[in-house]
Amino acid sequence: MTAAASLTAVLCLGVLTSCGTAAGQGDDDYTGPPVNGGTLRVAFDADITCADGQQAGNNTALNVSRQIADSLTDQDPETGEIVPWLAESWDVSDDSTTFTFHLRYGVTFTDGTPFTAQSVKDNLEGIVDLGAKSSLGSTYLAAHFPGVNNTTVWADPDSGSHIEFAGFEHFARTAERGLFDFLFLAEGLRLREHKGQVFDQDVVGRPETATVLSALAAVTTHIGVTGTFNSTFNEPYDLARTLATLDRVSGGRAAWNVVTSHNAFTGANFRRSGYLDGADRYRRAADFVSLARTLWESHRGSDGSFDWHSDFFDVHGTFPVPETPQISPVIFQAGDSDEGRDFAARHAEVIFSAHTEAEDRKAFRTDIDQRLAAVGRRPDSLKIYPGISDILGDTEAEAQERYREVRHAQVHGPGAIAFLEQVWGRDLSGYDPDGPLPDVGPDLDNADITRGRVRHEKDYGAVARRWRALAEEKNLSIRELVTEVSGRGGTLIGTPAQVAAKFDDLTQQRAADGFIVVPHITPGGLDEIVDRVVPELQDRGVYRTSYAGSTTLRDNLDLPAYNHSTSQEVSA
Ligand SMILES: Cc1cc2nc3c(=O)[nH]c(=O)nc-3n(C[C@H](O)[C@H](O)[C@H](O)COP(=O)(O)O)c2cc1C
Structure with a gap:
C-alpha cells in the first residue's frame, strides 16, 4: 500500500x-x-x-x-x-x-x-x-508588522506611525478581527546607516518588542504574539524570563522568532559586541534555545533550579517565572542558509520563509521535510509560513493598475539610487535614476557602504552582472531595474475573490502551511484583506469562522502540544 x-x-x-x-x-x-x-x-x-x-x-x-x-x-x-x-x-x-x-x-x-x-x-x-x-485543507493567515523595510508606502493616507502604540493596536485588533493565527513583529537592532547617515527608510525610535507585545496581549484575546529576538546578542536568562512572562500575560500566546544577525556594527550596541561566524552563531542559537527550554521547564517537579555549562554559557541558579501555559513559547526561525535550515529542523516549530514563488516554496518544503526526517521529526511538527503581499481591486485591471502605482511609490528616485549603491559600493548620487545603469562597475571592497543590513546575497559582483544583463536585455532605467528586482515576488493581485482563490490554491498545492501577510501600508494595510478577502475564504469554506477550540498559539497553528523531546539538543 x-x-x-x-x-x-x-x-x-x-x-x-x-x-x-x-x-x-x-x-x-x-x-x-x-x-x-x-x-x-x-x-x-x-x-x-x-x-x-x-x-x-x-x-x-x-x-x-x-x-x-x-x-x-x-x-x-x-x-x-x-x-x-x-x-x-x-x-x-x-x-x-x-x-x-x-x-x-x-x-x-x-x-x-x-x-x-x-x-x-x-x-x-x-x-x-x-x-x-x-x-489539512485550510488557509492560515498571520500579519507582519515591519521592522526595517523598503516597501512601506509612507505617502498613503492609511500609512501611520510605526512608533505610537495606537498603530500597533489598530494592526493587532484588525488581525484578530480577521481571525489571524498570530501577529509578527520583525526587528532591527541598530538603525542601518548608508554612506554614514541613518538609512532614510528606517524607523527611528521603534519601541522595544516584548513591551509592545505585552501591551498588545492586553487588548487582544486569541491572536498569537510573535517577537523577533536575536540569539547572538541577548542572554538566555534575560530573554527566557521575558518570553515566559509574555506567555503568562498573554495566556499562552507567545512566540519567539529566533534570528542570528551577527555583524559587528549591530553588536557594538551590546555588552557582548563582536563577531561570530556563520557556523558559530547557529551553534550559539541552538545552545541558547536548549538552555531557554531548560529554564522554562525547570519548575516541572523541581524548584526551578538549573545548572548549564557549555561552549557558550556557564550559568546556574533558579528560574523565577513559574511554568507558563505553553511551557515554551512557539519557536520560529527565519534564515535560509544550510545551518539555518538545520537549526529550524532541530528546534523550530514555524519557519518564516523568504521563498516567494510556488515551485520554490515546494522545493523548500521538501528540503525541510528531509532535514526533519533526519532528526526523527514529523513534517507536521514544523509549519512553513512565507511572507506574502496582496493588491486588491474591484476588477483585475484595477488591481493591476494599483500594483503599478504602489511599485512606483515604493521605488522613488533617491531610493532607487540608494538601492543600487548598496550593491555597487559607490556613491552614485550623480546618476539620473531615470537614466541607464552606471558606466562604472561595483567596488566590492566597499560592502560596508550600508551598515547593519541583513545580506541575503553574498556575491555582489555576481548580482551586479545579473542586473546589468537584465537592464540591457529589457532596456531598463535604474529606477525600472530596481522596481523589477526589489519587488516582493509572488504578490497576489486581483479582486478579493481572485486573491482568495489564489491563497486556497497555494494551500492545496501544499506550497505553504500558512502565510504571513506583509502589507505595504502600516497600520492600515491589513483592513482591506480582513474585510474583503477573509469573507471570500470563509465562503469557500477554507478559513476558520471563529477561534473556537483555540486557547493557545499552538492551538491556532494546529501544532502538537509542546514536548521537549521533539526538539534536539545542540551537538557540541
Ligand atoms: C524572512 C526573513 C525575515 C527575517 N527577519 C529578521 C528580522 O526581523 N530581524 C533580524 O534581525 N533578522 C531577520 N532575518 C535574518 C535572519 O535571522 C538571519 O540572521 C539571516 O537571514 C542570516 O541567516 P542565514 O545565513 O541562515 O540566512 C530574517 C530573515 C528572513 C529570511
Whole structure:
C-alpha cells in the first residue's frame, strides 16, 4: 500500500462521528474509588469542537478521537520516536514524498470487517473529499508588522506611525478581527546607516518588542504574539524570563522568532559586541534555545533550579517565572542558509520563509521535510509560513493598475539610487535614476557602504552582472531595474475573490502551511484583506469562522502540544 500523505492518518474504526452540539452533562457521582469497568472522567481545557479525526482542528479534539480510532503509527511520548501501530513498518522514498506502509494482519473493525489497504486508502481519500472541513485543507493567515523595510508606502493616507502604540493596536485588533493565527513583529537592532547617515527608510525610535507585545496581549484575546529576538546578542536568562512572562500575560500566546544577525556594527550596541561566524552563531542559537527550554521547564517537579555549562554559557541558579501555559513559547526561525535550515529542523516549530514563488516554496518544503526526517521529526511538527503581499481591486485591471502605482511609490528616485549603491559600493548620487545603469562597475571592497543590513546575497559582483544583463536585455532605467528586482515576488493581485482563490490554491498545492501577510501600508494595510478577502475564504469554506477550540498559539497553528523531546539538543 502506498500513500503520499501524513504518517498519522487517523483511521476511524467503525465509529460514526458527527460535529454538532455537545450532549447534556449527566449528574452521576464520579467521586468514588477507581473500579474495573468503571467510568473515568477526563477534563479538557477547551471545547473539542469536533471528534471526527479527519476534521479534527485542535489538540483537544485529537485527544478524544485517539480514544476511538487507531492510527497507522503512534509516537513514543518519552522519546518522540514514531512507532508502529496499525502499520508494522514503513519505507520512505529518498525525496520523502512516498510512504509505503506494511500493515498488520488480522485487524478488524468493531463490526468485524477486515482492515485492509483499501480501508487506509478510503480514509485518506476521505480527508481530501472533506475539502474545507478538513483541517489539512485550510488557509492560515498571520500579519507582519515591519521592522526595517523598503516597501512601506509612507505617502498613503492609511500609512501611520510605526512608533505610537495606537498603530500597533489598530494592526493587532484588525488581525484578530480577521481571525489571524498570530501577529509578527520583525526587528532591527541598530538603525542601518548608508554612506554614514541613518538609512532614510528606517524607523527611528521603534519601541522595544516584548513591551509592545505585552501591551498588545492586553487588548487582544486569541491572536498569537510573535517577537523577533536575536540569539547572538541577548542572554538566555534575560530573554527566557521575558518570553515566559509574555506567555503568562498573554495566556499562552507567545512566540519567539529566533534570528542570528551577527555583524559587528549591530553588536557594538551590546555588552557582548563582536563577531561570530556563520557556523558559530547557529551553534550559539541552538545552545541558547536548549538552555531557554531548560529554564522554562525547570519548575516541572523541581524548584526551578538549573545548572548549564557549555561552549557558550556557564550559568546556574533558579528560574523565577513559574511554568507558563505553553511551557515554551512557539519557536520560529527565519534564515535560509544550510545551518539555518538545520537549526529550524532541530528546534523550530514555524519557519518564516523568504521563498516567494510556488515551485520554490515546494522545493523548500521538501528540503525541510528531509532535514526533519533526519532528526526523527514529523513534517507536521514544523509549519512553513512565507511572507506574502496582496493588491486588491474591484476588477483585475484595477488591481493591476494599483500594483503599478504602489511599485512606483515604493521605488522613488533617491531610493532607487540608494538601492543600487548598496550593491555597487559607490556613491552614485550623480546618476539620473531615470537614466541607464552606471558606466562604472561595483567596488566590492566597499560592502560596508550600508551598515547593519541583513545580506541575503553574498556575491555582489555576481548580482551586479545579473542586473546589468537584465537592464540591457529589457532596456531598463535604474529606477525600472530596481522596481523589477526589489519587488516582493509572488504578490497576489486581483479582486478579493481572485486573491482568495489564489491563497486556497497555494494551500492545496501544499506550497505553504500558512502565510504571513506583509502589507505595504502600516497600520492600515491589513483592513482591506480582513474585510474583503477573509469573507471570500470563509465562503469557500477554507478559513476558520471563529477561534473556537483555540486557547493557545499552538492551538491556532494546529501544532502538537509542546514536548521537549521533539526538539534536539545542540551537538557540541
Ligand atoms: C524572512 C526573513 C525575515 C527575517 N527577519 C529578521 C528580522 O526581523 N530581524 C533580524 O534581525 N533578522 C531577520 N532575518 C535574518 C535572519 O535571522 C538571519 O540572521 C539571516 O537571514 C542570516 O541567516 P542565514 O545565513 O541562515 O540566512 C530574517 C530573515 C528572513 C529570511
